Each structure stands twice: as structure tokens, then as C-alpha cells.
Amino acid sequence: MTLTAQRPATGEARPYRFPAVVRRSVAGGNIVAAHVPGHQLAVATLLLDAGALREPAGREGLAGVVAKALEEGTAARDSTAYALALEGLGTELSMAVDWDSFRVGVQVPVERLPLAVELLAEAVRTPRLDPADVTRVRDDEVTSLRMYWANPGPRADAALRADLFGVDQRAGRPMDGDPDSVQAVTVEDVVDFHRGWLTRAGTLLVVGDLERLDLDVLGATAFADTRAEPADAGPPLAVPTRAERRIILVDRPGSVQSTLRLGHPAPHRAHPDYVPMSLASTVLGGAFTSRLNHLIREVRGYTYGIRSDFGLSRRFGRFVVSSNVQTAVTAPALVDAVAEIARTQSAGVTEPELEVARSWRAGQLSVELQTPRAVAGALATLVVYGLPDDYHARLRGELLAASVDDVSAAAAAHLHPEGLTLVVEGDAAVIRDELAATGLGDVVTATF
């Protein structure tokens, strides 16, 4: 065996470049584009201000039903003809609804993008919304959610969200709704949501070889017959942190693992502390080498993985630790996790840990932004959170410049171990007494 003992030195750093952001106003809408040559595929995404926060109370999941209904035929053709035309170009519609946006995208060989955008616009702007189709899509969506809710996780997520934000608030209900809220969606709700939000121009994100694409043509297609009516996002929500920690038990009889969701409210995405806050979370639980994964997976062997992150949207955020642990070690895993959060909050981070975290996050910018699809996602971040065009270029510098003091201060300010809601979804009969004995907080049983 002949191995080189000496770890090699780092070579000369290559400059990191985020592609130049191209902005264009066309036909009442905005185009935000990036020139990424050398790829066979190009991406176009229509970004509309029609996220889950726009849904009326009791109709959570409505936007998802609207998204599915768009593919059930258009003014020009029925659903089968539409599917065959679109898939004949080599793409399907990628639909995504989050708290702040409604996105419909296509990804095709560059020369097919104009045709794909025509079909995208046809579905978004002129869907048939035939009442029988909408009702069927709604029922299918209910079934789909029932399937999803049979997995471990969704009920724990819902219990955490309700406890943090209040079950009477939109932010306190599941982003995609639940089977009951979707069952309540009517044809009229779908038509109204479409008319109210999907007929506004919005923003078209285009990424690919722009020398082979005519942005004006794409914009004219995407924004034809729309209203240039901007929507007011509203201010960040004021969400208090709980004064005392509590445990919420969600029963899953016979479960061989317990699903953990430990969280508290956090600032919104455009908060000035975003960089140090997210670095604190990286040290705590954002990377494989982070404190939580090291202790609970690599030392204890309690889990396949555990992570933390700040899930941040335009008007609110939350800090959450997620894992699945073997049933028999639920209580010790919970105690360990809370202790690591508390230690990070009180004692901050160390330079060796932060060095890994900042290099990792900075390096990930170049590693992750290789494809047109990834760059389109980065452009969406700019648009949704109102960030400047040089945001990604500057983000690298800001990550690398963050000091131990900055990040420790953010951990102290934005982690709240005493105000955590500890949701445990597992076999209640087996774990309830052990959870109570941890002394981490009162144990309450979720009502769903």
C-alpha cells in the first residue's frame, strides 16, 4: 500500500460568476433572464404572485387545485390534445405553489422554447375550467392528499405549524392544505382564483442560450391579454414565540420510528440577519457534518439523518429540526436535539465549525448553479423577495465574511430553545411516558 500522507494544497481559485441578470418589460409584464450558453435545454418559468397566502380561509390547497385544473383542456383544445402537443415538444408543465408564488415552467431543447411557452401561456391564461373537470380534479387532489397524509410527517408538520402560527391563520395551516380543506374547494373558488391572480401579467423567467432566443417574442406570448396589476405582498407578520416549551404528541400506532419536528417562529426571508442566521443553522444542523447530525447519527446511531433549517418566506419564517428516529430512542434523541439547539443558542459557534459552514455555503453557489433550471430558481428568489440583481454575486462575499461573533449573535437572537414546540409523531402508547419523563415540557396530544 502506497498512499500519499500529505493532504494536497488548494489550487488557484477560479472566479465565481453568477450570470448577468437581464430585465425587460414586454407587453405589460416583466422578463427576468440569464444567458447560460452551452446547454441543450432552456427553461422558461411563469412566476405569478398567487401563492398559498392568497388563498381564502378554509380553502387551503385551492392554488394546487387550480394548478392541476390548468391541464384539463384550454379554450383551444381538450386535455388529451393539450398533453400530446406539450409532451410532443419533450416537456411537461412543472407546477409549483409555495407561500408566495405560483410557478409554471417548461424545459425543452432551446429551439423548442417559443412553442413550449405558447403552450404554457395557453394553459395558464385560457384554461377551460369546465365544472365537471374541476370537480374531478378537486376530488383527485383530495385523494392525493389522503395518500400523502398516510405517510409519517404531514401530520407532525401540521401540528407544528398550527402551534406556531395559530390554526386560524393561513400560515398556521398546511401550505398545500389538507384533505378537508381541499374537499371544500368549489368550482367557483377555482374560477375566482384564476380570474383574480392568474390573469395578471407576472414575471417570465428565461434561462438558456439567449443568443438563440427572442425575449420579446417570449414575453409577448406569455403576457398577451393580461393585466399589468401588481399585487401588494403585505408586511411581515408579527408572530410571538411561545413562552414555554411543550411537547405535542401525534399518535401513529405501531410506528417503528418517531418523526420529530422541533420548531419556533423565525424572521422573514429578506431580514438583514439572513446570512448569519442561516450560517448558524448550517453549523447546528444544515450540513452532514453539523452538530445535530454528528451527534444523533454519527455518534448515537439513532437516525438515518437529522437536519435543521430556517424555512423563510416573504412574510414569515420558522426554524425547524426534522428527523425520524428509532422508536426506542425517541426520548434520548429529543433530549440530545434540544440540548444542541440550546448549546448553539447560548455558546454560539466556533471558528473551525464556521469555517466549514461558510466555505460550504459559498462553494455551493457555484456547485448548485450549473444548470438553466437552477439559475431560473435563483432568479425567482430575486423576484419573490425583491432582492437586487447582484444579490447572488454579493452573497458569496457576505457568506465568506461572516465572523464568529456575527453568527453567534444571530444564533443567540434567532434560536429559542426555551420556546420550542416539540412535535413527536410516533407510537404514543410506547413513548408517551418516556416523553413526559424527559422534563422538556408538558405533553399534549394532537387532536388529529
Added chain:
Amino acid sequence: MPPNGYPWPIETTRLDNGLRVTVSQDRSAPVVAVNLWYDVGSRHEPHGCTGFAHLFEHLMFEGSVHVAKSEHMQLIQGAGGSLNATTNPDRTNYFETVPAEHLALALWLEADRMGGLVPALSQETLDNQREVVKNERRQRYENVPYGDAWLRLLPMLYPPGHPYHHATIGSMEDLNAADLATFKNFHETYYAPNNAVLTVVGDADPAEVFGLAEKFFGGLAPRPDIPAAPEGRQVVIAGGPARDRVAADVPAPRVYLAHRTYPFGTAEYDALTVLAVVLGSGRGSRLYQRLADGARLAQPDNIGAYGVDLAHGPAPLIVTATARPGVTAEQLEAGLVEVVDELASGGVTEAELDRARALLTTSWWRQLATFEGRADTLGRYAVQFGDPARAAERLPGWLSVTAERASGLAAELLRPIDRATLTYVPEAMA
């Protein structure tokens, strides 16, 4: 003229110890993807040792002669990189993508665990990662509805003794029985330079990569007598169609129909790949049109057909659908069987082929859009077909499938007598 499926440069070399090295330079992003394919997977596991190749993969992250426990991850992440590894029946791969200036670090780390893992293996590490893997098994296979479908389908498709008979995750009993000596032996047997392919894609000069490969890997001794996995090309099946009906805690009836096809990489498997798209990819597919949209037996979000790209035996084709409320497992199965039988008897149309070609073209370029996707693809073709440049053949292979060939293959493969049928029914309905 058919398109070239790999329009980037490829350079290769072979070290004296047998390590094959492939470089595909692309300076469009300042990163490099490093990928090692080892020609060992769960197909090599003898009876009683299921899950060992995958558990071993975990141990490869736990330190080697010059790298402490957890340090591998720390160094790659501290360099700004992403990393992971996967094990399947055919092979084990290890990969990282790092900013280009850390290329040497990535190669050094890979060499250290290829040549220097055994002295660092400890009982403590094995016990820890055994628990991690058992939790992976619980999380992915045991604690989710239908999670064990793959574990049930494999033994229905492949008889005892066939290398694909058991699933890569292994059994809890075998994992519990794993001892340290077995893993030391496993490394010494399979983790040799002449059983691996190193691929580097991205912002790197081929000559530099070849030099670094020689420097870090060149001193590792080859192993002359690496044992082959059991032969898997011939599958002898006794009796007729296989059936399994499972009453479980699932939210709706679900049916899987599975067939053995041809090994990945053959012209027949190209035709099978096209058939699977015709049958089960997208809203324009037969299954969606007939069962989700038409007869409304199946849930639109849970219907599809796909081949599993295994190269050392007849790869499986899996067809699956989940019942809409009020539809029984029997009704759903009858619907699925009708669509599959029609494909076997009536073949495919030119229009269906055109749709499949367009979707497969996008899918191919999406797979190659990232450096890591390219590195993994080149590694596969080097290991399984002896030449990374053969990656270029796949897309034209798909596009050249004719209706006649696809129809003939459907008739040959999709016979009811060769079918494995797995049905889940909710306990309350059982």
C-alpha cells in the same frame, strides 16, 4: 443524422495498476465533479450477507489511514463541495462536486479510502453505521405505505441464487450478523484500482487529472483475482405467473405488474425504455389516458411505468397504479392488465413513438446538464461497457427504435405467463 448523445470531449487513460481514468473537460462552470464507480454491488453478496455492500458504502465515510472519522465529509464540505454515494444491485458509486481548486483534495480523499480503509475500520464504527443503516431501512421501507414493494417484487422476478433475488438494503437479520472481519475482507476483495473507474468532469485539464491520479492512486496494488458475481443473464423460472397479495396499513389499493426484460445497454432494452414511456410517462401515455383519464380507475398522481436500468441480468419493467376511491384492487388490476395486454397484442403507433422520443431527448439532456450527471454517466459506460464514449450511443439508440421493433418486443416480453403481480389492499378491505 442521429444526434451525438455526448458532444463534450472525453479523454481516457489506464494506470499500470488497472485504474481507468476518464476526463471530460468543460470550463463553463468553475467546478469539477469526481466520481468513482466500483464494480461491486449487492449482486455480489452471498446468502446470509444481504445489505453488506451498502453498509460497506457507509463505512467508506468513516475514516481511512490519513483521514479521521467524519473528516472526509468535513473536508469536502469545508471546500464548498457536495458529496454522496449510492449502492445498487450492480455497482457502488462515490461522488463529490467541488470548486475546481479542490480537485486534488477530492482525488486524494478517494485514493486514501480506496487504498487505506481497512486499518481505520473499527467495531465502534461498524456498530454505529449498522444502526444508521437499520434506521435507513425503517425510514425508507418499513415505516411508509407500500415501502416494501421493491423488496417483495425482486424475489418474485428472480429465483433464489440469482444476483437480483434480494434487495440492496438487505435484511435486518443479516445486518445484525455482520462482523468486522467480513468488511475488512470485503474491502480487500473488491476495492482495488483494477475494479474501479475514476471519472472527472468539469473545469479540469485532462493531463493534470491524469498526473494527480497517478500520484495518489498509482501506488495502490491491483488485485488479480476479483471474484465475479453469480451469473444473472439466464433466469430459470419454474411455474407460471407469480402473485403476492398484501393486506397492510395502506391508504388505497395499489397494483404492481412486473416483467423481466433485457439487460440495460442492449438494443432490446432501448426499445423497452421507449415502450415504458409510451405506456406510462406523462399525461399523454396509455396508462394515464386509459386508466386515470378514461376509465377513471387510477389516481392520476400515482400511475406509471418504468424500467430499472440494471445491466447484469434481465432488468425489470415495473407498471403500477393506485386505485381511486371506490375502485377495488381487482378492478384496477383488470384495467392495468387490459392496457398492458393491448400493448403486447396491438403494438405502438408512430405518434406514440414521436412523443416518447421527445420526452426521452429532454430527459437525456437533463441527466447530462450537470457535471455530476455527466461523470456518473461516463463512469457507468466505462464500467459496464468498457468505454465511456459509448455513452453517446444511448440517445441515438432510443431515437432509432422503430414501431415494429417496439411492438415486437412488447409481444415478446409482456406475456401474462411471465408476469409478477403484487397487490396491496388496505387492511380494512382485506
